[in-house]
Amino acid sequence: MATKLYFLICSTFLFHFTIASRNSPSALTITQNPNFNTTVRNYTHVCHPDRFSDLGLDIKEFAYAIRRFKCDVRVKDLIDRMTLTKNRGNWETTRMGFRESDSQCTWWSEALHGVSNVGQSGSIATYFDDVVPGATSFPTPILTTASFNQSLWKKIGQAVSTEARAMYNLGHAGLTFWSPNINVVRDPRWGRALETPGEDPYVVGEYAVNYVRGLQDVEGTENTTDLNSRPLKVAACCKHYAAYDVDNWLGVDRYHFDARVTEQDMKETFLRPFEMCVKEGDVTSVMCSYNRVNGIPTCSDPKLLKDTIRGEWDLHGYIVSDCDSIQVILDDHKWLDDEPEDAVAQALKAGNSVKMGKVKEAEIDKALKNLYIVLMRLGFFDGSPQFENLSKSHVCSDEHIELATEAARQGIVLLKNDNGTLPLSTKNIKTMAVVGPHANATDAMIGNYAGIPCQYTSPIDGFSKYAKVIYKTGCGDVLCKNESLIYPAVKAAKKADATILVVGLDLTVEAESLDRTDLLLPGYQTQLIQQVATESNGPVILVIMSAGGVDITFAKNNSNIQSILWAGYPGEEGGIGIADVVFGKHAPSGKLPLTWHENDYVDMLPMTSMPLRPIDDLGYPGRTYKFFNGSTVYPFGYGLSYTNFTYKLLSSTKSLHVKLTKFQHCRDLDYTDGSYKPDCPAISIDDLKCGDDDHRVKLELEVKNEGKRDGNEVVMVYWSPPSGIVEAPIVELIGFKRVWVGKGQSQKVDFEFDACKSLGIVDYRGYNLMPSGGGKLVTGDGLLEIPLHIKFER
Template identity: 75%
Template sequence: MANFCVILSTVTLALFLTLNEATNSLSTSDINDTPYTLMHNYTHVCDPARFNDLGLDMTSFAYCDSSLPYDTRVKDLIDRMTLEEKAQQIGDTAYGVPRIGLPKYEWWSEALHGVSNVGQWNSIASFFDDEIPGATSFPTPISTTASFNQSMWKMIGQAVSTEARAMYNLGHAGLTFWSPNINVVRDPRWGRALETPGEDPYVVGTYASNYVRGLQDVEGTENATDLNSRPLKVAACCKHYAAYDVDAWLGLERYNFDARVTEQDMLETFLKPFEMCVKDGDVTSVMCSYNKINGIPACADPKLLKDTIRGEWDLHGYIVSDCDSIEVIINHHKWLKDLPEDAVAQGLKAGLDLDCGNYYTNYANNAVVQGKIKEGDIDIALKNLYVVLMRLGFFDGSLQFETLAKDDICSDEHIELATEAARQGIVLLKNDNNILPLSSDNIKTIAVIGPHANATSAMIGNYAGIPCKYSSPIDGFSAYGNVQYEMGCDSVACNNDSLIFPAVQAAKQADATILVMGLDLSVEAESLDRVDLLLPGYQTQLINQVASESKNPVILVVLSAGGVDISFAKNNANIKAILWAGYPGEEGGRGIADVVFGEHNPGGRLPLTWHENSYVDMLPMTSMTLRPLESLGYPGRTYRFFNGSTVYPFGYGLSYTEFSYKLSSSEKSLNIQLNKFQHCRDLDYTDGSFKPPCPAVLIDDLQCDDQNVEFEVEVHNIGEKDGREVVMLYYTPPNGIQEAPLKQLIAFEKVFLAAGESQKVQFQLNACKSLGVVSFNGNNLLPSGSGTIVIGNDLLSFPMSVNFQY
């Protein structure tokens, strides 16, 4: 999101109005001059005392009658507004209508991995000050995803929403949070990889659904039959929709980018996580992105917004633009040579309910007057918006959350959860001769070296707030021995090699050396894509010199989001172990040290492929296709389509113990009886491949609820340490189907096993969701024939066939 700055804590959030009798007659045009201040006396809009203080009779306003359905109440609210007043409510600052008791509301808050104070430039819904100095800052999503622990993803969402709701009660936050970011990382250079759950659309969608459920769900109402009135703890938003993963690369900016995408890639990769977020997570908002897709701005495309999100997926909520997207359509895309009123009309007619910006508030009224949209188009947007606020208790209150207060922010429980998330997200990449875990009985002095050795703010990445506190790597390792700290580099850029010598001297004298290296927001961030996959500056030289001179164990810890080509370290016998810690949050230092010294057995897996640096010379970031382009010599993207050598593959991760797998029971075939309305569809096969008589059937034509496959895998911890194992299931489609993925993740479960313990893990797969392919012409098909289920890194596999019968 663009054009944000840190707002001074003196800016006051106006969630509710303090209005004296003189303000009751104010018109909409006077609103910007009204001295809004925070009211602690009222927990919700429709408080009779509040209306009494405003000089209004609440009983005359049907929108405050809680006995009526939400849509009836919202219609009453909208019908009371003038056209000009309606236009003032559909920007991220909804200015309110004092004469009818409607307060101002700031729609923009962020909660990507904790409540954030990142927000808009005029005012901000979430902020910190002396009363609320900070909130728990969990690891960034790329790190949390590496745990592959679905229950933890949801628990973090629950903790974040508890703190968010407590901050709302104290006037320090809104109720609508524009998180999470669920764009698939198609290219390893993308600067925003730290904000995302990685490169696999199924993992991204699963993360999104769990995190959103954690943010939104009110206990006991998760399975409500009327989803348009289901209560919400806070409202989440899945962004940025869609095909957005280029920020600023070699002079190209996201504001000008036209993503040329096939229907096959759209359905299979770019839309899939959003579909899961809406259907499985029941998210209340989707944010459209800046870029054009095949020539049409994403925020003005009715096929993407109205037809897909609201129509096909049945969104129960609102659609919002990325900030200033309307301005981008006009001044950057110059689409249809639109004037402001034209762009506003295009957005509203496409199904865009809320403008993060001021184009809707400034020009929607004129667009109606000029006949470019109907007033009813604005009414539809307002209904979608205010029903969400009704569900949040903004109008009626939420008794179960009104007791949340300062003690619920930065609680010991939440800080411990942040620490555990940091531990579980760490990935062990190398462990020669089982050098790890280190023993504090033998290691007395520890040299902690590198630009991240004393990392604090670097650990929390972006879209972060102010953390409760920091535990740096130095802090973490100080609990296990006497730490000698040397920077080695003056910054992550490491442009000066003068600090290498003292770092080498420290390593020579220590019982063990921890090199904490990597990237930060100066290398990979929003509006900053990478140009290579290397460590910056003299970092590689520092690592190699320390490794060559030290006589005791050297451990490399990498902080980054995207992969780094550390082949030199992987192949260096003097570097005994390598850990990837991502951006591990406020308690990252404690998490790293606990893993190195064996208080926690690492069980994380890479959510991204770590490519060799030569990969970036093979294709430009602007090539959107996932599959190899033989005509241009472009390789495939992500593990699903790239078959070259890597530094470390997607899903890779070691443990301090060992696990074995055994298939204890399985169904290895699925027979589907077709009726006369279910017709065979063709698929393209490679030359010489066997083509079944009925290659495939359209998934939409099948009764998918009945097409399930069940099997059971016994996992045995055959090592000497307790540990967690991620059981990862991949599917390889039947041989010969052209452009099918090499393999695709279809399920995963994380299990804890004590040393010597075994556990049976059951999987029930829906064939339509797990065994399907998307053809080049955009058909979602279930192919016949024998594919392969692969468990783990080829530890166990068995055939799985689909047979159509007439």
């Protein structure tokens, strides 16, 4: 029989059977197997009938190979045929229709914002060459999220999985992808902000659900009742679980960091996106992170893994450790002074630990079951006919390149636009100075986990489509340590009808394993901007490429800088995306998914302080827009337009009356001194019949475009809990919709909220409670407040 350990360790996740030519699915090649007296051919999938007949085996005798059986039945048969020992491995795997000598571990691929060649070393799962020279590189998630467009997030996932499946058919990719990254950005210094959907756990969760559905869903099978048999296009992985957002800050790194997190913050912020990813996205995998949480390595924590992901959330898939997390547990965390077998046993329930009595063989069987059921769902054993037609033409298609361009356009955020300077007109602008370290950006636009893009359109290329471009770098690179290149940029600005300054950060400043220590532009970039703005002949437009916020208060207050745009890391077509917004081919509608703090924020608290709520005794401010009430450069959700939208309330739920039974009891809450405290402050949401009409809150708005241009508006609705509750969020985003409104026209926008999901708060004990009293819904940039009273009745 096949060795269980071989397939568990090597295939954590995907063992790979050689396929001669995926360009022609029917093609077979013949090789000689030295361990079995017959010729063996390579097949398009594991359970190809000819594989068994060539081996003199009757496929009907192997339940795992019979497609009409349920996945769990097939997988049980497969695992029951395996043993722990490897003494008869080669002969017996051949008897099963497998050839162990042809197995490869190709389970690690990445698809953060496009198919990437980052992945498993030694036997690379995904790679590019003359056959597949590149794949579409979309904007990094932080910019895509700024569109606040769920359908766009899903559509990008669908495009990425189409390219992944096409590359798999060509033998250039695996089927399991460690994406997306759904960690909440708790601190503005975190180097991996570019990979994430921002600082709001609800937005992060919504992004996760839509992107994962785009990657995984097979059309027509989305609502399959048996989730263990639901077909998959590719397998996604939500990472890094949990409370991971310190990489390398002032000598503190992710391999040694112990995140001290309250139950309140854990449930309310750090776990919420993962819960949504599992429950609503039906993701097939969750990755545990390198760090510890409250002293315990996340990959060894049964409460986080077994009790929560598998038990409470009912994951239909597998849990994977982050790369060498097991070694980190052993060497860096030195957890319980473990031996290697102990670390593996605690994390994966596998390895030599069985012989040493540290774990039962049944635990290995469970782990293998989780792996192989996903393989079955991917069609690895039986093929996926609906995807066999995908080929090279589906990678870097015109449709996908245009989608990447549109994603950049939709995500770009207009931060300043004095006197309606933008959009520029081609009638008035004949010559442009495009200057700055990102003026000719290529690699910088695609961030990390990016692979090789289909092509690049840099900012100077993008603007060249609209006017004659004079290009000067102004800085040698983003670090801008030499001011000698500033003067040529100033001279160029004096000659041009308009000046575009393209500045910001890149992976030398913010990246995996590299956190920031300040929120300023590096080196002489500020000096470059100020001098160019002072001397420019025409209007000055500042474009910031970054993930995290930058303190550009000086530019915000400088009247010589008429307009400011944030472009994130806009992907391979970022240059045309920026130019299209500047010249009005596309009206900006993006909103910031992160708070842009002033630089002194980082002097108020260390990055290693995990609480999100303020700590008054230490003078620590709150984190994220939900708990920080100080001044900012630009707040979360900020973004201007080329037109003007007004909001009008049409109808709303005025009050929510909750009938309590004798089995539902009031829960206490702490209130600030002098605040009104209801007789029944709160009840447990777990005690409510959530989902019925009695717990629905409805809101109908009219959004009117009062300006002279068509445009998209992101309508954001926040919940402000009843006043006086200690440690309640100031406000919390509970819904958003992106709508198109023609000039002079109006659009009705309806929202319906489940009170259990949207109006709850988490108290310091970790209970999810619904508070009573007078709260309010807030929308229209805070200009429209709608009272909502919650009352409990016996």
